[in-house]
Amino acid sequence: MIFNPMKLFYFALFCGIALPTSAQSQDVDDALRKTLLLHKELVSIPNLPEDEASMLKNINWVADYYQKLDFKTTLLPSSTLPLLLAEKVFNPKFKTVLFYFHIDGQPANKANWDQENPFTPVLKKQDSAGNWQNLDWHALDSKIDDEWRIFARAAADDKAPIIMFLAALEQLDAQNKKPNFNIKVIFDPEEEYGSSALLSTLPINKERYASDYFIVMDGPAHDSNKPTVTFGCRGIVTCSITTYGASLPQHSGHYGNYVPNPIFSLAKLLSTMKDDKGYVLIKDYYKGINLSPEITDILKSIPYDSVALNSQLGIFTSEKIGNNYQEALQYPSLNIRQIGTSWSGENLKTVVPEFAKADLDVRLVSETEAQIQLEKIRTHIVKQGYYVIDHDPTAEERATHPKIAKFIANEGINAFRTDLDSPFGKTISNSLSKAFKEEPIKIRMMGGTVPIVPVINALNIPTLIIPMVNMDNNQHSPNENIRIGNMRQGIQICLALLQTNL
Structure with missing residues (x-):
């Protein structure tokens, strides 16, 4: 019989026998x-x-x-x-x-x-x-x-x-x-x-x-x-919002102060979605989420040092959704992951862009379904006075509606x-x-x-x-x-x- 020291170790490990x-x-x-x-x-x-x-x-x-x-x-x-x-x-x-x-x-x-x-x-x-x-x-x-x-x-x-x-x-x-x-x-x-x-x-x-x-x-x-x-784990769904200026990019010298800049329109629209503490202002965004005292206690018990975490992240303070990091994860998020315009080249141009686009992602929790959450965002855009479409606006739509937003939603994965x-x-x-x-x-x-x-x-x-x-x-x-x-x-x-x- 061949002696195998590794088998001896595993035997001791599983049987609780102390080795030297x-x-x-x-x-x-x-x-x-x-x-x-x-x-x-x-x-x-x-x-x-x-x-x-x-x-x-x-x-x-x-x-x-x-x-x-x-x-x-x-x-x-x-x-x-x-x-x-x-x-x-x-x-x-x-x-x-x-x-x-x-x-x-x-x-x-x-x-x-x-x-x-x-x-x-x-x-x-x-x-x-x-x-x-x-x-x-x-x-x-x-x-x-x-x-x-x-x-x-x-x-x-x-x-x-x-x-x-x-x-x-x-x-x-x-x-x-x-x-x-x-x-x-x-x-x-x-x-x-x-x-x-x-x-x-x-x-x-x-x-x-x-x-x-x-x-x-x-x-x-x-x-x-x-x-x-x-x-x-949280789910995820993505969407994009596009606002429009003139039908083509225009020279900022010739048309600055005349052609509306879609970036300002988009910025104002996005600013209606969250307050300074990070709370999402879209109606019913957090509907159905109720953390019981028992759940709150469990979340609070998980080791967490806000000062150390904020220092590690390089932020002065966190958003105020929940009382700690774990509580924050129990709510759906609203994140703007990228903003772009009609010009995407390496060098800057002095133009009023044709459009401005924001790409968003939403992290979902079990109480929030992807498509329902997206519909809340779309409804919010409509309430801000926008004509919401799923395509680039036609000439007739541009002439008819003062505020146009293209809203493209994806399927997503639920939590x-x-x-x-x-x-x-x-x-x-x-x-x-x-x-x-x-x-x-x-x-x-x-x-x-x-x-x-x-x-x-x-x-x-x-x-x-x-x-x-x-x-x-x-x-x-x-x-x-x-x-x-x-x-x-x-x-x-x-x-x-x-x-x-x-």
């Missing part, structure tokens, strides 16, 4: 080192959906590892890239949990990164001045520092959770242990682009995804880096939210409490949006988000990174989840 400190520390680092090198390997494969060959490499890489663990893997055809589904029945009598990861990443502008190639992972540590310095990967051969980070596109979002979960499955397998439920895993190839591939498979494969519970493994944990359970006191939420929270000897942070609503809400609604099963990466991971931005301590803890979170009795 030095041996335990070495074995933990050995296991983590293997996981980090696995993460390096996966992150080194570019994962932009427009590069089909690279995406298939990512998909096949993940499929190979799941096959080694005796999972059944299937490539499901979609409208674009194939979707990977991994399944394993451990006991026909068990409940089934569906897990979700996305395997694609955001584009990366190399010029804005502090390394040569965003898809070549770099191990770094922070010096006393706060600068990130490169480390040789052989640094992992010694004691691994939780504060080191791996920098690369998709290092955190979402390849770190993929590797954490895989490492946990491997550790269970090494001990001949089984999860306490059957598992299905979806790997979405186009989450960063709206999950069109996954959504296109719903009509045909809804039964393949059928499960008792759903866990989404995406997003950042609370900034304390404590284990976090998120019970919902979802599981009750904080739901049995599934309590069970998962209790499992994490037992594993970490303290209550996890409970987030009622995540500020961001996952595009798979239609899948959640279609499956109609209790759903939670378990975010595990560091909040300051620069998600979608240059120098995306994953903190080593979050990788270490994430594996423990996954182990706790897999051993939950459902």
Whole structure:
């Protein structure tokens, strides 16, 4: 019989047997080192959906590892890239949990990164001045520092959770242990682009995804880096408002003081939508939202330092929607994300623009549906005296109406939210409490949006988000990174989840 020190460590870990400190520390680092090198390997494969060959490499890489663990893997055809589904029945009598990861990443502008190639992972540590310095990967051969980070596109979002979960499955397998439920895993190839591939498979494969519970493994944990359970996420819908001046841009010398400037019209219109404290003035914008004292207490209990957060953001004060950051997320937002005019060239021109356009996004909560919220905005524009249309105005419309606005609305994605006191939420929270000897942070609503809400609604099963990466991971931005301590803890979170009795 061949002695395997890693199996001894896993056996001790699961049975609660104390190992000598030095041996335990070495074995933990050995296991983590293997996981980090696995993460390096996966992150080194570019994962932009427009590069089909690279995406298939990512998909096949993940499929190979799941096959080694005796999972059944299937490539499901979609409208674009194939979707990977991994399944394993451990006991026909068990409940089934569906897990979700996305395997694609955001584009990366190399010029804005502090390394040569965003898809070549770099191990770094922070010096006393706060600068990130490169480390040789052989640094992992010694004691691994939780504060080191791996920098690369998709290092955190979402390849770190993929590797954490895989490492946990491997550790269970090494001990001949089984999860306490059957598992299905979806790997979405186009989450960063709206999950069109996954959504296109719903009509045909809804039964393949059928499960008792759903866990989404995406997003950042609370900034304390404590284990976090998120019970919902905001939805999103977008729209644009265009106001008009003359039918063509006009010389500001010849026609200034004569031709109305549509930018001023647009600015005045937008200013009627929010007050100085950030409160949306559109009628019934917050209708139906009532935070009970119990919910308010839970939101207040989440660690939050307004002074530190405002300093980090570089703002003097926050808007006053809700009494704290978490309360602010319980209400729909109204954001102007871009303003433009008929001239978009590099150099300024002395013209009165033909039109001015504002692009808006609305973050939705469970009490607000996308199309209803958009209709409230449209009605508000009409109340300001505008003739509202969905096309550029004709000559006749220009001659007939003093104030014209084009309003273009998109479909959007609604929010979802599981009750904080739901049995599934309590069970998962209790499992994490037992594993970490303290209550996890409970987030009622995540500020961001996952595009798979239609899948959640279609499956109609209790759903939670378990975010595990560091909040300051620069998600979608240059120098995306994953903190080593979050990788270490994430594996423990996954182990706790897999051993939950459902």
